[in-house]
Amino acid sequence: MIAAIVAHAKHSSDVNIYQEGSFLRNPAIFMNNLDYSFDYFANKPWIDNNGNLVNVGKDFTRPSPKLHIRNQLPQNFRPAPKEVEPNQIKPTSHDRLGFFFKPLQNPSTSMSNTTSTNPSKPNKKRKTNPNPETNFLINLQSCTKSKDLTTAISLYESALSQNLRLSLHHFNALLYLCSDSATDPSSKDSALRHGFRVFDQMLSNNVIPNEASVTSVARLAASKNDGDYAFELIKRMNNEFNVVPRLRTYDPALFCFCENLEAEKAYEVEEHMGLMGLSLEQQEITALLKVSAETGRVEKVYQYLQKLRSTVRCVNEETGKIIEDWFSGQKVNGVSCDLGLVKNAVLKNGGGWHGLGWIGQGKWVVKRGSVDESGKCCSCGDQLACVDIDDAETERFAHSVAALAMEREVKANFSEFQDWLEKNVNYEAIVDGANIGLYQQNFTEGGFSVPQLDAVVKKLYERSGNKWPLIILHNKRLRSLWENPSHRNLVEEWNEKGVLYMTPHGSNDDWYVYWLYAAVKLRCLLVTNDEMRDHIFELLGSNFFLKWKERHQVHYTFVKGNLKLQMPPPYSSVIQESEKGSWHVPILFKGNSSQTWLCITRPNVCESRDEAQ
Structure with a gap:
C-alpha cells in the first residue's frame, strides 16, 4: 500500500502523512492548513463510507484558486484500493504555488501523526453561540x-x-x-x-x-x-x-x-x-x-x-x-x-393621440376584434398609426445624446458635427456604415464589405424617391477604403453626393453617438442591426427610447448576397386615439401571446369626419 506526503514547499519539514486505504474521517482537519491540489483527488478513484465510487474530477467542481478543495469534497471518503508505485506520484503544475507531492518516506507512519498543523497559520477561533x-x-x-x-x-x-x-x-x-x-x-x-x-x-x-x-x-x-x-x-x-x-x-x-x-x-x-x-x-x-x-x-x-x-x-x-x-x-x-x-x-404628439378631450356626441359603439398586418382595424376600418415620441420627448432625447457625446467625445469634434447637421437636414435615413460593412464577415477572408454597404445605400435611395441617405463612418475606416483602388471611385461618388460623414480621431469607441444623434435630430430612419442594449443607452430612459427604436430603426439581412430591409412596423400595438375621437385598446390576455382589440367608435362622428375630408 502506498501513501503520499503533502507539504508546503516553504515548510517541507512540516509533513502531514495520509495512509492510503484507511478512512479520512474529517478531510477538513487534514487539509486545514494546506492548499491541497485538486489534481490529486481528480486523477484517482475514491470510495465513500457507503461504498459508492466517487469520481472527484466528474462529480465535483474545480474550486476557485481562492478556495480550498476541502470545501468541494464529502466529509467521509477513502481511496479505492489500488496499487500505486512511488514513481507514479509526480509533482504537479501546482509546484509554482508552493506545494507538491512526494512518495511517502515512512509508510509505517500511523494516522495519528497526520493531524499536525502548520505553525505558520494560527488556528481558527471557534464560533460562539449566538446571543x-x-x-x-x-x-x-x-x-x-x-x-x-x-x-x-x-x-x-x-x-x-x-x-x-x-x-x-x-x-x-x-x-x-x-x-x-x-x-x-x-x-x-x-x-x-x-x-x-x-x-x-x-x-x-x-x-x-x-x-x-x-x-x-x-x-x-x-x-x-x-x-x-x-x-x-x-x-x-x-x-x-x-x-x-x-x-x-x-x-x-x-x-x-x-x-x-x-x-x-x-x-x-x-x-x-x-x-x-x-x-x-x-x-x-x-x-x-x-x-x-x-x-x-x-x-x-x-x-x-x-x-x-x-x-x-x-x-x-x-x-x-x-x-x-x-x-x-x-x-x-x-x-x-x-x-x-x-x-x-x-x-x-408623434401620432396615435391628440389629447384634446372627448370629441363628438352620442353613444359609443364598443366591439372586440382584431387588426390586420397592415394596421387596419377589422371592426371599423380605421388605419392605426405607427406611434413616435412627441416633440418634447424628441428634444429631450437629442439633448441627452448630445450631452452624452460631450462627456465622452472631444467637444470640438461633436460641436462641428452638430453645426454641419444643422446645414444638412434633408436626409431621410442614417446608415451605420461599420455595422453594415462588417455584417457576417467573421471568416478568414472576411473584411469590410463595400458591396453590402453600397446595396443598402442604393435600396434606400430607391425607396425614398431618389433621396440619398447619410453614411457615417470613422475616418480610419474611410481612409482605408480610399486607399483601395477598387473602392476609390465609389467613395468619391458618395463624397460628391454628400452621402458620407467621417467621424474624427478619438471616436473609435463612441462613434455611435454620431449616427444616433443624427437620426434623432432629423427624425429619420436609422439603418443598423445594433440593438443598442449598452448600459449607456439605458441612461437615456427605456420608455421613450424603446418607442423611438420601434418607429425609426431599420434592420437588414443578406441572404445569399440578397439584401432585405426590415422596415418599422406599419402600426404600433398601443392605445390609440384617432382624429375622429375613436379609441383602439389592445388587450393582452394572461398566458396568451395574441391580442384582442377594443374598437370604440361613435358612428355619427365618423360619418361627419369622413364627409369633411
Missing part, C-alpha cells in the same frame, strides 16, 4: 416563512419579558408577519391588534422606522378599512423621520379610497405620489380609472386613459374590462374641435 437577540431574530424569520403568527407573538412576549434589546429587523419581521396575516379572515383580528401594538412599542423604544415598517403598518390600516390612517402615516413618517415612500407604500391608502369610492381622497394620494417623484403603474392607474368611472367623473376617465396610453403598451384583462364596461354604458358629450387643430395635435 438571545440573534436567536430571537432567527426564530422570527422562521415564523415569517411558515406564516406562524401565534408563535411569533409568543416569542415577542418572551423577548419583552427578558428585556431584550429589539432592533429594526425584529420589529420589521413582526410587522410584516402581522400585515400578511391580516389578509386571512381567521387571523385578521389578532394580526391587527398585535400589529399596531408592535408599532407603538417600536416608536416608544425610539427605533426609527424605515419604508418597510411604514408599508407594513399602512397595510394593517387598510385591512381595517382606514385609508386615512394609512395616508397620514406616510406623510407623518416622511416629515418626522424622512422616510422616503415607494409606490408600494402608497398602494394600501390609494386602493382603500378607490374601493370605498372616495375619489377626491384617491386623487390627493396620487398628487402626493407625484410630489415624491413616483410614477403610477397600470395597477394604480386602473384603480383611479375605475373610481372615476363609477363616480361619474368623465374628464378624469379621459385623463387616466391618457396615462394608461403613455405608461403601458397593452392593458391586462381587468383593465380592459373596466374600459369596455364604461364606454358601453356611457353617452358622453364631447367638444366639437376644428379638424385641422386635431390633426396638428396628432402630428405634434
Whole structure:
C-alpha cells in the first residue's frame, strides 16, 4: 500500500502523512492548513463510507484558486484500493504555488501523526453561540416563512419579558408577519391588534422606522378599512423621520379610497405620489380609472386613459374590462374641435393621440376584434398609426445624446458635427456604415464589405424617391477604403453626393453617438442591426427610447448576397386615439401571446369626419 506526503514547499519539514486505504474521517482537519491540489483527488478513484465510487474530477467542481478543495469534497471518503508505485506520484503544475507531492518516506507512519498543523497559520477561533437577540431574530424569520403568527407573538412576549434589546429587523419581521396575516379572515383580528401594538412599542423604544415598517403598518390600516390612517402615516413618517415612500407604500391608502369610492381622497394620494417623484403603474392607474368611472367623473376617465396610453403598451384583462364596461354604458358629450387643430395635435404628439378631450356626441359603439398586418382595424376600418415620441420627448432625447457625446467625445469634434447637421437636414435615413460593412464577415477572408454597404445605400435611395441617405463612418475606416483602388471611385461618388460623414480621431469607441444623434435630430430612419442594449443607452430612459427604436430603426439581412430591409412596423400595438375621437385598446390576455382589440367608435362622428375630408 502506498501513501503520499503533502507539504508546503516553504515548510517541507512540516509533513502531514495520509495512509492510503484507511478512512479520512474529517478531510477538513487534514487539509486545514494546506492548499491541497485538486489534481490529486481528480486523477484517482475514491470510495465513500457507503461504498459508492466517487469520481472527484466528474462529480465535483474545480474550486476557485481562492478556495480550498476541502470545501468541494464529502466529509467521509477513502481511496479505492489500488496499487500505486512511488514513481507514479509526480509533482504537479501546482509546484509554482508552493506545494507538491512526494512518495511517502515512512509508510509505517500511523494516522495519528497526520493531524499536525502548520505553525505558520494560527488556528481558527471557534464560533460562539449566538446571543438571545440573534436567536430571537432567527426564530422570527422562521415564523415569517411558515406564516406562524401565534408563535411569533409568543416569542415577542418572551423577548419583552427578558428585556431584550429589539432592533429594526425584529420589529420589521413582526410587522410584516402581522400585515400578511391580516389578509386571512381567521387571523385578521389578532394580526391587527398585535400589529399596531408592535408599532407603538417600536416608536416608544425610539427605533426609527424605515419604508418597510411604514408599508407594513399602512397595510394593517387598510385591512381595517382606514385609508386615512394609512395616508397620514406616510406623510407623518416622511416629515418626522424622512422616510422616503415607494409606490408600494402608497398602494394600501390609494386602493382603500378607490374601493370605498372616495375619489377626491384617491386623487390627493396620487398628487402626493407625484410630489415624491413616483410614477403610477397600470395597477394604480386602473384603480383611479375605475373610481372615476363609477363616480361619474368623465374628464378624469379621459385623463387616466391618457396615462394608461403613455405608461403601458397593452392593458391586462381587468383593465380592459373596466374600459369596455364604461364606454358601453356611457353617452358622453364631447367638444366639437376644428379638424385641422386635431390633426396638428396628432402630428405634434408623434401620432396615435391628440389629447384634446372627448370629441363628438352620442353613444359609443364598443366591439372586440382584431387588426390586420397592415394596421387596419377589422371592426371599423380605421388605419392605426405607427406611434413616435412627441416633440418634447424628441428634444429631450437629442439633448441627452448630445450631452452624452460631450462627456465622452472631444467637444470640438461633436460641436462641428452638430453645426454641419444643422446645414444638412434633408436626409431621410442614417446608415451605420461599420455595422453594415462588417455584417457576417467573421471568416478568414472576411473584411469590410463595400458591396453590402453600397446595396443598402442604393435600396434606400430607391425607396425614398431618389433621396440619398447619410453614411457615417470613422475616418480610419474611410481612409482605408480610399486607399483601395477598387473602392476609390465609389467613395468619391458618395463624397460628391454628400452621402458620407467621417467621424474624427478619438471616436473609435463612441462613434455611435454620431449616427444616433443624427437620426434623432432629423427624425429619420436609422439603418443598423445594433440593438443598442449598452448600459449607456439605458441612461437615456427605456420608455421613450424603446418607442423611438420601434418607429425609426431599420434592420437588414443578406441572404445569399440578397439584401432585405426590415422596415418599422406599419402600426404600433398601443392605445390609440384617432382624429375622429375613436379609441383602439389592445388587450393582452394572461398566458396568451395574441391580442384582442377594443374598437370604440361613435358612428355619427365618423360619418361627419369622413364627409369633411
